[in-house]
Amino acid sequence: MTKKLYIKTYGCQMNVYDTERMVDLMSYEGYAVTDQPDDADLVVLNTCHIREKAAEKVYSDIGRLRVLKTKKIKKGGKDSILAVGGCVAQAEGSEIQRRAPVVDMVFGPQTYHRLPEMTKEAHKAKSEGIRPQIVDTDLSVSEKFDSLSKQAVSQKKTAFLTVQEGCDKFCTYCVVPYTRGGEFSRSFEDVMKDAKKLDDAGVLEVTLLGQNVNAYHGMSAQGVEWTLANLIRHLAKETNFKRIRYTTSHPQDMTDDLIAVHGEIEQCMPYLHLPVQAGSDKIVKAMNRHHTIASYRKIIDDVRKMRSDIALSGDFIVGFPGETDADFQETMNLVREINYAQAYSFMYSARPGTPAADRDDQIEEHVKAERLAELQDELIRQQRAFNDTSVGKIMAVLLERTGKEAGQLVGRSPYMQAVHVNVGNRDMVEQNFDKLVDMKIISAGPRSLKGELISK
Ligand code: 5AD
Ligand code: SF4
DSSP states (O other): OOEEEEEEEOSSHHHHHHHHHHHHHHHTTTEEEOSOGGGOSEEEEEEOOSSHHHHHHHHHHHHHHHHHHHHHHHTTOOOOEEEEEHHHHHHHTTHHHHHOTTOOEEEOTTTGGGHHHHHHHHHHHHHTTOOOOEEEOOOOOHHHHHHHHTSOOOOOSEEEEEOEEOOOOOOTTOOHHHHTOSOEEOOHHHHHHHHHHHHHTTOOEEEEEOTTGGGOOOBOTTSOBOOHHHHHHHHHHHSOOSEEEEEOOOGGGOOHHHHHHHHHOTTBOSEEEOOOBOSOHHHHHHTTOSOOHHHHHHHHHHHHHHOTTOEEEOEEEEOOTTOOHHHHHHHHHHHHHHOOSOOEEEEOOOOTTSGGGGOSOOOOHHHHHHHHHHHHHHHHHHHHHHHHHHTTOEEEEEEEEEOSSTTEEEEEOTTSOEEEEEOOSHHHHHHHTTOEEEEEEEEEOSSEEEEEEOOO
């Protein structure tokens, strides 16, 4: 009988990637995924520590799982293993088990390749009536990639490929340098080995991933340093990928050469996620962002010169310590000036151990909430306006999943918009699933588009 794995992912795309790898790893151990925690032999929470809310949610989820588990065992059901992975696990280590003794295993983002062994160990301990209490939060990265590279790849047409991990920038609000560790670029050969596997499996769209992906500087065996720009050029030439994306970037590492790639490489999609966080020089300096608002503006101008249709995305934090109304209005002005296709925005959340958390000029919650609402109103308006400009256009859409309605498929436009299409019957679904098809956009909503197939 197959065993069941329930895995919940919180946070960023790095975690989504890590979850996929864990699912692959455990499939070799005979585990199939279930969406019912009740049903599972192994429950994994792949957690995020970036904001307080995300971290606290983990503890409430653990509480709920504990209740479920107790009920199940009372009814004669079998015991399961509860594992907490990801960045909360890295940051808190065995503290999690002190606070929530029901947790059997704790492992960080750099040790999940050992999940099969840890699970076996936990099972063994349980069968001997011992509480497992396994903690593995080592931060060295290369062993993980070596181990993961041996795995086969899944059969999807879109794939993530991690080229870089961690961060040395130490923005004063951010836990990433502590939870994911320092900046690490995989070697050119290792990246290409994984790329080749994805290419051979027929992947059409690859997203190069890294917390600071445009800081990529992987070495080759010949001692040549590869930039992200050159890596994208090489992938465009040497693989059959039709679409190449990369995320997340930092303005400081947005070189002219990488900007040029947007004008030069057809496969490089017209979408750029480039967080600026705030619109005032005073605040970005206090955030230790290593760039100014003027330098960010210049990058956006240059990118738009290369690709006038590029969809811009970003991250914003409101209510950073010391942010005045006037500082916040500079953020609003910048947002109005740039005009985003979509963006993420957050209230500043003081994270223990980061420099900004110790400042004594923290902003009151209600002020943060008001600023966030004002900013989000504008960002939602911009996203809707961007979507409206798509109506009537013909776009290539990679239909990567089935929709909620029968006969419906959902894919992504080159600009990362979700596009829904009703293709009709089951045959048509099968015929178009996992295909890159030209579609006419017939209507736009705040978060997605509707399209129709163009008959050839
Ligand atoms: N509070 C609020 N938002 C944060 N981010 C990172 N750290 C914090 C924090 N302490 C946001 C940034 C980053 C995104 C992934 O999360 O905008 O780009
Ligand atoms: Fe965090 Fe700043 Fe590094 Fe991004 S660049 S991961 S916000 S420290």
